[in-house]
Amino acid sequence: MKQLFFAFALLASLSSFAKADVVTGNNEKRNAAQQVQEWFNAKGEKIGTSQRMDYDKLPQDAIQSISKSYPFPTYKLTDCQVLTNEYGEQYYYVALMAGKNKTVLEIDQEGALWVVKK
Numbered sequence: 001m002k003q004l005f006f007a008f009a010l011l012a013s014l015s016s017f018a019k020a021d022v023v024t025g026n027n028e029k030r031n032a033a034q035q036v037q038e039w040f041n042a043k044g045e046k047i048g049t050s051q052r053m054d055y056d057k058l059p060q061d062a063i064q065s066i067s068k069s070y071p072f073p074t075y076k077l078t079d080c081q082v083l084t085n086e087y088g089e090q091y092y093y094v095a096l097m098a099g100k101n102k103t104v105l106e107i108d109q110e111g112a113l114w115v116v117k118k
Contacts, residue, residue, distance in 0.1 A: 047085065052081050054080065055077055055080045066105065070098075080094050081093045093106055103117065
């Protein structure tokens with residue numbers, strides 16, 4: 001389920017899911033980190049949320065692993081998001097570019113990471 005959740009959160013291309021953008025804070029101080037996307041299945045049931053986040057807010061073990069395996073400047077950070085599913089479990093996703101190659105990593109709450117897309 002989390003892989004499917006990731007797919008529609010990043011690509012937003014599955015017609016059987018719907019999303020609603022929610023913005024917190026006032027208009028003058030709004031930024032991308034305050035924008036939340038809520039995701040719903042075909043029955044209208046909320047299945048989770050996604051939100052951009054700052055890279056330095058990832059679990060420390062994940063930051064160390066990413067820095068070692070995907071060093072800057074070869075790899076450049078293009079996106080960092082937290083996804084919360086309907087059970088309250090959080091997963092983090094980091095997108096990195098190396099030239100024209102995009103790598104997406106999934107990170108759990110303990111900081112373990114997996115390559116989702118390479």
